[in-house]
Structure formats: structure tokens, C-alpha cells
Amino acid sequence: xxxxxxxxxxxxxxxxxxxxxxxxxxxxxxxxxxxxxxxxxxxxxxxxxxxxxxxxxxxxxxxxxxxxxxxxxxxxxxxxxxxxxxxxxxxxxxxxxxxxxxxxxxxxxxxxxxxxxxxxxxxxxxxxxxxxxxxxxxxxxxxxxxxxxxxxxxxxxxxxxxxxxxxxxxxxxxxxxxxxxxxxxxxxxxxxxxxxxxxxxxxxxxxxxxxxxxxxxxxxxxxxxxxxxxxxxxxxxxxxxxxxxxxxxxxxxxxxxxxxxxxxxxxxxxxxxxxxxxxxxxxxxxxxxxxxxxxxxxxxxxxxxxxxxxxxxxx
Numbered sequence: 001x002x003x004x005x006x007x008x009x010x011x012x013x014x015x016x017x018x019x020x021x022x023x024x025x026x027x028x029x030x031x032x033x034x035x036x037x038x039x040x041x042x043x044x045x046x047x048x049x050x051x052x053x054x055x056x057x058x059x060x061x062x063x064x065x066x067x068x069x070x071x072x073x074x075x076x077x078x079x080x081x082x083x084x085x086x087x088x089x090x091x092x093x094x095x096x097x098x099x100x101x102x103x104x105x106x107x108x109x110x111x112x113x114x115x116x117x118x119x120x121x122x123x124x125x126x127x128x129x130x131x132x133x134x135x136x137x138x139x140x141x142x143x144x145x146x147x148x149x150x151x152x153x154x155x156x157x158x159x160x161x162x163x164x165x166x167x168x169x170x171x172x173x174x175x176x177x178x179x180x181x182x183x184x185x186x187x188x189x190x191x192x193x194x195x196x197x198x199x200x201x202x203x204x205x206x207x208x209x210x211x212x213x214x215x216x217x218x219x220x221x222x223x224x225x226x227x228x229x230x231x232x233x234x235x236x237x238x239x240x241x242x243x244x245x246x247x248x249x250x251x252x253x254x255x256x257x258x259x260x261x262x263x264x265x266x267x268x269x270x271x272x273x274x275x276x277x278x279x280x281x282x283x284x285x286x287x288x289x290x291x292x293x294x295x296x297x298x299x300x301x302x303x304x305x306x307x308x309x310x311x312x313x314x315x
Contacts, residue, residue: 039064039255042076042087042096049077054270054278062266066258081155084242085111091246095255101157103240104296105306115256116241117288120281124238127212128162130231131223133200138207141170141231147206148187150196154178155309156211157296159193162233163209165299170231179309201226237292241285259285 041060043052056075064073076093078084081102087093089111096112106112117124130149132138138147144167152159155178164174167186175183178190189196189205193214200208207230208215217224241259243252262285269278290297 038072038074040093042093044098059266088112088244095243100296112242115243116285118282119284125235128158128233129212130209132207145185149207150199150205151190151209152193154190158211166231
């Protein structure tokens, strides 16, 4: 299941700069780029802070230990996606993990460069779907005119942006969505993948725009009982890692190469064991750039969205 798509806000715990310094050697990125002697690794607030620390500690220890120099790596938990982009754009952070939508908007705003794409659940991409109940009369997206649709968080790529894009492409007006429901041909609510799916099952809405993972039975390779698909958008690139545009090509390449070569143990979390709760949700990375995420950039542009939206929700 896409753990990155389940955003768990933690209130006061979600603060930028709650650092965990890791002594070691990762080159002179801090001193060369910012003069502070550290590489700042920022994470988006997609899960509770302590949990993400335990997940990323071995990963960052590995990163720190493999590049020439005498600069430490510091873990920073961002308040929101805007803080991630601001940190990279201003040069107070060097590398960050984030969602595809935040990265796409950040690239358009000149606040980051895309460096890596993550691999999880056997693939480099995933699906956005609009689903309904098996006993529903809805056969096509146009049947949703005047209906009720539940979405995930308003800035979720698979649970909001791509479903809205599908509706717009089908000829329905999406009005001011996702910032409001004004002018749309349907009633809309935004919550989370799980809540939207539950509302559909409880017959509170006519359809749900979500990531397919929330309604997918991986054992049988089909939707869970009682659900069927109305529309699907495939090939959404999985969440990237992004770097500051202030980094030199040499600095960027050193980090990218090191993370591309990470062993399985780097993904196993603090307990060092595979298939336990503190494993990282992804199991590999590969080099990526703006072109990799061009589909998300195109959707954001088609919907007329900017980085301002990141203040209102999360990926």
C-alpha cells in the first residue's frame, strides 16, 4: 500500500529543523554550497516524525559514509510541502524526499531539481482511478454530472489531481476544484484515500477519486469485492527525491550516485530487519529529471495549479 499517500499530520511535531545530526563524511557540500558543514536532508510530513526518523536513520548513515569529505548529514522534518520547496529554493536544504505533485510544482517555480525516482511495490509508477460500487448505475464519467464524488487530500496526485483531470477530459466542468467546489458539475469533498473509499462503501458518495491501491486486492490482482472501476489514469511516476538548484553538478551527482548504489540494508529501518514496520516504503531509486515527471507537470498546468496550493494540503 502507498504509505506516502496516507498523510498523518502530527501538529507541533511537524517542525522544520528538528535535526538528527549524523557524523561521518559526505563531501564538502555544506561548506561549498552554504558554509555550514552539513548536508541537510529534508523529509515531507507524510508520516509521524519519530517514525520517519527510524525509517531514514540507516539510509542517511549510508549516505553520509560514502562520499569524500568531512560533512555531516542532518535529518530535517518539514512542516509542510511548501517548507520543503522553500528550503531547497533558498539553499537551506540540499536534498529532500517529497511527492510527485510537489516536485512538479517546485520545478516549475525554480525551487528544486528532480534527481531520483523511487521504486516500490514492484514498479516505478502507479494508478489513479475513479471507482464506484458494483451495483451503481454509473457507467461513464459523464454519468457523474450532478453526483457526489469523494477525493483524497486536495494535493494528492492520484487522489485528487488526476481524478479531476479525468473528469475535465471527459467534458465535465471542475470549476475551481480542488480549492473549492464552486462551478463544478458535481459535488465534491476532500479527505483521504481511506476516508473517500469508506464513504463510497457506505453509499455517502456516488464515486471516489483515489489511488488504486486503496481498493485493490493484491492477492487476487483485482478490486476488492463491491467495487468497480469507472476510469483510470496509469503511469503516474512514483514519488521523487529532489535537490537544491544551488548544488553544483558535481555535488548533485555525488549524492545521486551514492543513493543509486544503496544496499538492501539501507531500506530496512532502525531494526535492520526486512518486512517490519519501520522499513522505508520504497526499495530502490534511479536517476530522474523533469522529463520523468512531465506527465505530472502537464496535469498541474492543465488544471492551472501553482505552489500556492501546497499551503492548503499535502501529497
